[in-house]
Amino acid sequence: MDDYALGVLTNIGLFSFVALSAYLLLIAGEMSFGQQAFFGVGAYAGGILTALYGWPLPLAALAAMALGALAQFLVALPTLRLRGLYFAMATLAAAEMARILFELLHWRRSIDGELAGPDGTQGFRGIRWIFEHGIEPMHYLGIVGVLLALVVGLFLVVERSKLGATLRGIGQDPELAAAVGIDVQRVKLGVAAAAGALAALGGVLYAHHNTYIEPRNFDIMLGVHSLAYALIGGLGTAFGPLLGVLLDIGVLESTRMFHGYRMIVFGGLVAVLLVFRPRGLLDERMVLWIRQRFS
Amino acid sequence: MDKAAFFLSLVLAQTPQADLRCVPTGEDFVYDCSITLTRGGQPLEGADVTVGADMPSMPMAHNMRPAKATPGTKPGEYKARLDLEMLGEWAIKLRLGGPVRDQIVVNYEFDSQGAKPAMGGHKMEHKKH
Numbered sequence: 030m031d032d033y034a035l036g037v038l039t040n041i042g043l044f045s046f047v048a049l050s051a052y053l054l055l056i057a058g059e060m061s062f063g064q065q066a067f068f069g070v071g072a073y074a075g076g077i078l079t080a081l082y083g084w085p086l087p088l089a090a091l092a093a094m095a096l097g098a099l100a101q102f103l104v105a106l107p108t109l110r111l112r113g114l115y116f117a118m119a120t121l122a123a124a125e126m127a128r129i130l131f132e133l134l135h136w137r138r139s140i141d142g143e144l145a146g147p148d149g150t151q152g153f154r155g156i157r158w159i160f161e162h163g164i165e166p167m168h169y170l171g172i173v174g175v176l177l178a179l180v181v182g183l184f185l186v187v188e189r190s191k192l193g194a195t196l197r198g199i200g201q202d203p204e205l206a207a208a209v210g211i212d213v214q215r216v217k218l219g220v221a222a223a224a225g226a227l228a229a230l231g232g233v234l235y236a237h238h239n240t241y242i243e244p245r246n247f248d249i250m251l252g253v254h255s256l257a258y259a260l261i262g263g264l265g266t267a268f269g270p271l272l273g274v275l276l277d278i279g280v281l282e283s284t285r286m287f288h289g290y291r292m293i294v295f296g297g298l299v300a301v302l303l304v305f306r307p308r309g310l311l312d313e314r315m316v317l318w319i320r321q322r323f324s
Numbered sequence: 325m326d327k328a329a330f331f332l333s334l335v336l337a338q339t340p341q342a343d344l345r346c347v348p349t350g351e352d353f354v355y356d357c358s359i360t361l362t363r364g365g366q367p368l369e370g371a372d373v374t375v376g377a378d379m380p381s382m383p384m385a386h387n388m389r390p391a392k393a394t395p396g397t398k399p400g401e402y403k404a405r406l407d408l409e410m411l412g413e414w415a416i417k418l419r420l421g422g423p424v425r426d427q428i429v430v431n432y433e434f435d436s437q438g439a440k441p442a443m444g445g446h447k448m449e450h451k452k453h
Contacts, residue, residue, distance in 0.1 A: 033389045246383045
């Protein structure tokens, strides 16, 4: 496999984590434009722990996930009182606040005689754990793929469980769910924390793949795309966001002839698709049809 | 850190440093680039250099086909042709193999005249000190 294919596949894998975090909130009935913030929290936390303090990547990833979960839990505490568009706007505002905090973050230490660490708008260079440990790009793609498969597997198990039915029930009619005794606020806070952890896992993997991060990496474009992946791919199964990422990267790649205009073309395609399939390609009806057809 | 101490740290640094000079080829968004690599103040020779690019504000979405750089005529110099999608700021990723395994990311602003270090690029970092 050449460098180009490896890069594209790794990016598809990395994007999938943040898309799945947006999807998790969507099936619980909440639309977040702010998942890029928790992706960023994971990237910065993981990078700081490995590059500045010498933590092993797996441990740093776990710590970054815990921090991502805590961050989104704290954001969700006040914002989950809001509904619909207001919640979406609040998550966007929180994400922009996080991006500005990244711009203000200066955490520099001397490592082997050189200053390293986040330096505000100058970014954070030298997140070299995978190079220092001899991990080849193909191996890193394997790590991303295995982690993604584990996450998707967990989604599939949850979606077939009582918890999955509870989440979809809350997403479709929170009042009815509350009427049958479900603590809607508590479940949504748990969902938010899980979504934050998932986005943070993507972030820590991204930071170590790229070796360099900066605040602009975590702006609104990433948030909009992660939401679009879930909406395009479909809300009927965890494979939906993955399909969305594949279509996005695939469509973008296949329309390279448009050069700088390809994002406009992609935006048009998204708009048309959402008019005809508002819950995405793999929506609940499509998933049911596939299950009936192949079971 | 004062200026002298900063430059001393650059000389002592074992982390590879990169400098780019790019000129437009005449074809839209295509540039011929000369990359100078140093390590500890000395030219870094014999490296396998692969050049990729990404846009900082939309990471992972612009999957540019990486270009293999070829050795130039001067010590530590490498040549590569970059085929970008648009003008603007790009994070240029230099993946090094051979004597040094590493990745350097430098931000450059590409326009119709060529490329210059951008905000967030290491050149700005130098100026700051």
